[in-house]
Amino acid sequence: MTTATLTRPVPSAIPEQASRGPLAGLNDTFVLARRTVTKMLRNPEQFIDVSLQPVIMTTIFVFIFGGAVAGDTHAYLQFLLPGLIVQTIMFTSMTIGVNLNTDISKGVFDRFRSLPIARSAPLMGAVAGDIVRHLIAITVSLVFGMILGFRVQTDWMHVALAIVMIIVFAVSLCWTSVFVGMLARSSGAVQGLSFLIVFPLTFGSSTYVPASTLPDWLQSWVAINPVTHVIDAMRGLLLGESAMPVGTTLGGELLWVLGSCVVLVGVFFPLAMWAYRRKI
Amino acid sequence: MTLAIEAHGLTKRFGSTQALAGIDLEVEQGTILGVLGPNGAGKTTAVRILATLITPDSGTARVAGYDVVKDPREVRRSIGLTGQYASVDEDLTGVQNLVMIGRLLGLSSRGAKARAAELLAEFDLAEAGSRLAKTYSGGMRRRLDLAASLIGRPSVVYLDEPTTGLDPAKRDDVWNMVRSLVRQGTTVLLTTQYLEEADALANVITVIDHGLVIAHDTPQGLKRQVGGQTLEVRPLSVSDLGAVRGMLAAVGTREPEQPAPDLLSVPVADSSALDYVVRQLADARIPVAELALRLPSLDEVFYSLTGGAASGSAPADSAPILQEV
Numbered sequence: 001m002t003t004a005t006l007t008r009p010v011p012s013a014i015p016e017q018a019s020r021g022p023l024a025g026l027n028d029t030f031v032l033a034r035r036t037v038t039k040m041l042r043n044p045e046q047f048i049d050v051s052l053q054p055v056i057m058t059t060i061f062v063f064i065f066g067g068a069v070a071g072d073t074h075a076y077l078q079f080l081l082p083g084l085i086v087q088t089i090m091f092t093s094m095t096i097g098v099n100l101n102t103d104i105s106k107g108v109f110d111r112f113r114s115l116p117i118a119r120s121a122p123l124m125g126a127v128a129g130d131i132v133r134h135l136i137a138i139t140v141s142l143v144f145g146m147i148l149g150f151r152v153q154t155d156w157m158h159v160a161l162a163i164v165m166i167i168v169f170a171v172s173l174c175w176t177s178v179f180v181g182m183l184a185r186s187s188g189a190v191q192g193l194s195f196l197i198v199f200p201l202t203f204g205s206s207t208y209v210p211a212s213t214l215p216d217w218l219q220s221w222v223a224i225n226p227v228t229h230v231i232d233a234m235r236g237l238l239l240g241e242s243a244m245p246v247g248t249t250l251g252g253e254l255l256w257v258l259g260s261c262v263v264l265v266g267v268f269f270p271l272a273m274w275a276y277r278r279k280i
Numbered sequence: 281m282t283l284a285i286e287a288h289g290l291t292k293r294f295g296s297t298q299a300l301a302g303i304d305l306e307v308e309q310g311t312i313l314g315v316l317g318p319n320g321a322g323k324t325t326a327v328r329i330l331a332t333l334i335t336p337d338s339g340t341a342r343v344a345g346y347d348v349v350k351d352p353r354e355v356r357r358s359i360g361l362t363g364q365y366a367s368v369d370e371d372l373t374g375v376q377n378l379v380m381i382g383r384l385l386g387l388s389s390r391g392a393k394a395r396a397a398e399l400l401a402e403f404d405l406a407e408a409g410s411r412l413a414k415t416y417s418g419g420m421r422r423r424l425d426l427a428a429s430l431i432g433r434p435s436v437v438y439l440d441e442p443t444t445g446l447d448p449a450k451r452d453d454v455w456n457m458v459r460s461l462v463r464q465g466t467t468v469l470l471t472t473q474y475l476e477e478a479d480a481l482a483n484v485i486t487v488i489d490h491g492l493v494i495a496h497d498t499p500q501g502l503k504r505q506v507g508g509q510t511l512e513v514r515p516l517s518v519s520d521l522g523a524v525r526g527m528l529a530a531v532g533t534r535e536p537e538q539p540a541p542d543l544l545s546v547p548v549a550d551s552s553a554l555d556y557v558v559r560q561l562a563d564a565r566i567p568v569a570e571l572a573l574r575l576p577s578l579d580e581v582f583y584s585l586t587g588g589a590a591s592g593s594a595p596a597d598s599a600p601i602l603q604e605v
Binding site (some may be wrong): 025027028031032034035038039042043106107108109110111112113114115117122270 | 319333353357359361367368370376380383384385386412428429474
């Protein structure tokens with residue numbers, strides 16, 4: 001090849017951090033989120049789980065348990081689908097830890113750390129990019145549910161709010177998975193640990209049966225489980241307040257969800273960052 | 281004299297391994313420092329500290345005037361890092377890799393694209409720009425990696441074993457790029473396991489082993505210190521061996537040796553010995569099959585620095601090296 005002739009180094013080539021303004025962090029997250037999405041599009045098999053899982057789960061639960069639990073499959077579908085969407089999103093949230101665990105060992109993370117960007121930017125970018133997967137999972141769940149006969153009882157505003165709420169919850173929950181992904185040595189271990197987090201949260205809730213049918217000790221767990229409140233809010237947003245358990249209000253549950261998200265991020269974002277720093 | 285890199289007493293321990301046991305490094309602005317050492321000597325650890333990827337347990341380091349611990353962000357604005365294994369994203373194309381880094385450095389979308397195109401052209405990757413980096417050959421990846429570290433026009437560039445695993449032609453490409461960088465005023469810290477590479481590129485060489493500096497000198501000085509080069513001559517006919525031995529004895533610092541039945545070798549102080557022997561061979565009309573001036577191997581460098589006459593420059597606590605050579 002020809003001898004490389006490089007342009008003269010100018011010390012001020014990189015814009016001053018100050019002149020980049022407070023939006024620089026947002027820009028970095030966006031750029032790195034785009035990296036995540038580009039890589040997703042490159043490996044479309046990453047979309048198979050998010051699109052097939054809701055279809056299979058809905059089919060199994062509606063047709064196998066529907067008759068026994070609710071007496072008729074359509075009634076059970078109306079009850080179940082809001083909870084299943086939440087469950088799907090929780091499983092989708094858990095893959096980020098597995099992906100980051102393998103991604104971080106690659107050399108490109110060394111480069112990110114040598115750039116004048118926030119340490120957290122690569123992790124934030126991954127979490128933000130994953131919103132695409134969440135959106136696909138939600139869309140598939142809703143559309144497949146509607147094909148089977150699920151009917152929204154509210155208006156589009158409530159549906160939009162439901163989607164926003166569930167994504168905010170997913171993004172907050174992601175940080176538990178990021179934390180596990182930074183702690184564990186292998187991606188296989190991340191997978192195992194992630195399921196340990198998700199199972200008690202999703203099954204110990206009102207996803208499959210009304211909480212009032214559960215034994216007392218389990219009811220007390222269900223009552224404090226944030227997932228229960230997400231599901232109740234989902235039912236309120238998609239089916240109307242009459243579909244929510246007695247004594248709960250939509251506004252109250254939304255506040256609960258918001259509070260849970262603040263706690264999740266407040267606890268697991270610093271933990272994830274601590275583990276990330278420790279790993280490098 | 282302005283120092284672009286200035287490190288004092290850096291130490292770093294990983295578990296029970298003392299990766300750095302207190303090293304000093306100094307690199308004058310616009311020059312190349314070669315950090316020479318075997319695997320596990322602490323070269324990469326030193327680079328990672330100077331690139332703010334990890335913090336030292338003790339000691340201080342300033343890069344481009346900024347402290348690596350107190351002002352890491354300013355340091356990161358001044359440096360470019362090319363890792364031992366090309367740090368590019370294999371699932372992105374060459375263009376996407378460079379644009380992403382440009383955007384992270386705060387360039388506009390258009391600015392980043394223009395800079396990416398410029399660098400791809402300079403590094404002979406323009407045609408491969410739209411291909412995924414995972415389809416690149418080893419040499420292409422190194423070039424893309426180097427291009428990525430130059431996007432922000434850094435004033436200090438770290439090259440961590442930039443030619444390990446490359447064939448000689450690709451190695452020369454990288455060497456030319458490094459020389460061109462320095463001509464434009466960039467300061468380069470280069471780590472390598474090859475004395476030949478350090479000799480070809482560096483203004484000054486720091487030899488480290490077991491996390492300690494065991495020598496710091498110009499390539500000339502270092503070669504003097506470790507016994508310089510070896511001149512080898514293989515005459516076409518063994519009947520000329522006697523005459524050749526006489527010529528070599530005249531320039532050698534020791535008696536010529538005969539490592540193979542048809543080969544003579546002698547340590548020499550500097551490369552002027554080569555000219556002398558070439559002239560003598562021509563005058564005597566002795567045809568040769570091989571004539572080479574070889575640098576001492578890394579092993580020989582360490583042997584000389586720690587066990588030879590020049591041991592005054594080696595700190596006493598690096599003695600265990602002797603047992604390993």
